[in-house]
Amino acid sequence: MSRLDLVIFGATGFTGKQAVIHMVKFAKKYDLGSWGVAGRSETKLANLMTEVSKKTGEDVSNVKIIIADVDDEKSLKDMCSQTKMVVNCCGPYRLYGEPVVKAAVENKANYVDVSGEPQFMELMQLRYDEQARAAGVFIVSACGWDSIPADMGVIFLKQNFAGTLNSVESYLKTYMPPEVEAEARERGVINYGTWESLVYGIAHHDELPALRKKLYPDPLPPLKPKLLRQKLQKKGSKWYLPFLGADESVVYRTQRYLYHKEQQRPIQFRAYFKSGGLLQTILTIFGGILLYIMTKFSFTRNILLKYPKVCSFGMITREGPTDNVMNNTHFTFELVGKGWENGADVENTKPNKTVIAKVTGTNPGYGATVVALLMSALTILKEKENLPAAGGVATPGAVFKNTNIIKKLIENNLNYEIVDGK
Numbered sequence: 001m002s003r004l005d006l007v008i009f010g011a012t013g014f015t016g017k018q019a020v021i022h023m024v025k026f027a028k029k030y031d032l033g034s035w036g037v038a039g040r041s042e043t044k045l046a047n048l049m050t051e052v053s054k055k056t057g058e059d060v061s062n063v064k065i066i067i068a069d070v071d072d073e074k075s076l077k078d079m080c081s082q083t084k085m086v087v088n089c090c091g092p093y094r095l096y097g098e099p100v101v102k103a104a105v106e107n108k109a110n111y112v113d114v115s116g117e118p119q120f121m122e123l124m125q126l127r128y129d130e131q132a133r134a135a136g137v138f139i140v141s142a143c144g145w146d147s148i149p150a151d152m153g154v155i156f157l158k159q160n161f162a163g164t165l166n167s168v169e170s171y172l173k174t175y176m177p178p179e180v181e182a183e184a185r186e187r188g189v190i191n192y193g194t195w196e197s198l199v200y201g202i203a204h205h206d207e208l209p210a211l212r213k214k215l216y217p218d219p220l221p222p223l224k225p226k227l228l229r230q231k232l233q234k235k236g237s238k239w240y241l242p243f244l245g246a247d248e249s250v251v252y253r254t255q256r257y258l259y260h261k262e263q264q265r266p267i268q269f270r271a272y273f274k275s276g277g278l279l280q281t282i283l284t285i286f287g288g289i290l291l292y293i294m295t296k297f298s299f300t301r302n303i304l305l306k307y308p309k310v311c312s313f314g315m316i317t318r319e320g321p322t323d324n325v326m327n328n329t330h331f332t333f334e335l336v337g338k339g340w341e342n343g344a345d346v347e348n349t350k351p352n353k354t355v356i357a358k359v360t361g362t363n364p365g366y367g368a369t370v371v372a373l374l375m376s377a378l379t380i381l382k383e384k385e386n387l388p389a390a391g392g393v394a395t396p397g398a399v400f401k402n403t404n405i406i407k408k409l410i411e412n413n414l415n416y417e418i419v420d421g422k
């Protein structure tokens, strides 16, 4: 029996549903043969497909419905053995991800997800990389807003640098028009699933150093000049704080991969986000510290998980943001790359060249995310000749660096451009 091209698992979740809606359009646009949706409730999946059909105006009766539960190993095996690609939207990945990765590897299915959880991603690399290579499949996490804009942004900057790129600093800004703010306060801007992943991620953050020691026992060679993390930066009248998402972890792993596999000089990377004016910045710092402390004790962690809206000052809700809020949330990553012109003495002179790239888009959590996720899946399915020879558990940058994924992202409104220093 021939396998389905892809299956969206966790299709009934907030992100999963957006992925299914987009997939209806992409299956036509990119001529995808057959695909399916999977989850643990048949009724929910059937209702989802009725809703998707209404919303898109398309006949979706040919989309296969598969019942699969993370707690039922056989159901995961059945799902993975009937598809070439699992698109996993079922998170938090720390709680639900590993059985799906394991089943994908064992049943020779490729796998992509939108995890932004470094511990999960690095643990999967440690545990399944060899097996995935032996099976000849790609297991690629962080294919959403974490961390396609940043990871592929660094690759894009390098491809357009014409010289030696030493470091990239990323500055994230988000924007929403004032007339949507009241609705955003009412319904939030992020769905509960991301909050749950974040809370568990911070709670277990201290596991990372030991994990990294196992994953990368040898340090990278010292790079000059060293890119230090600034605690607080001012650009114009606004302040920027370190962005503690998954981007630094993912870009680091990509650069490690390119250093080990292709002997490329690693690029140093730091990420920041715009926190606003001084008062907002001080409040953000206090909020961050309070969140960190609260994740550390089960009693306060449960408060965070039980009362997401109150604890996130209205940003997180269980019903998720409205379409209007999502479609009016815009983002820009400004990636400032520094290095040397071609022919410069890299060892003995200071960097003499700056190139700036911008990655821009709309609806970071659920629009740009699912576009990036589905373009990642399609790239693995359709561009075998441009992927690394072996499979494995790797980052988007490592797997997609020689593909046309950026072209496909741009076609779908996740834009990459060089804005300065061409």
Ligand SMILES: NC(=O)c1ccc[n+]([C@@H]2O[C@H](COP(=O)([O-])OP(=O)(O)OC[C@H]3O[C@@H](n4cnc5c(N)ncnc54)[C@H](OP(=O)(O)O)[C@@H]3O)[C@@H](O)[C@H]2O)c1
Binding pocket: 010, 011, 012, 013, 014, 015, 016, 039, 040, 041, 044, 068, 069, 070, 071, 089, 090, 091, 092, 093, 096, 114, 115, 116, 142, 144, 145, 146, 147, 191, 192, 193, 194, 195, 197, 198, 364, 365, 366, 369
């Ligand atoms: N990187 C990014 O930019 C980005 C953006 C958005 C989301 N995310 C991540 O995506 C993940 C999902 O977020 P979300 O907001 O979509 O969460 P959600 O709405 O809670 O969806 C979770 C999904 O997992 C399913 N699920 C839970 N337990 C299961 C089990 N035992 N077996 C099978 N399915 C199970 C749920 O099925 P039921 O419907 O049956 O309960 C649901 O479909 C989170 O980890 C989030 O952080 C990342």
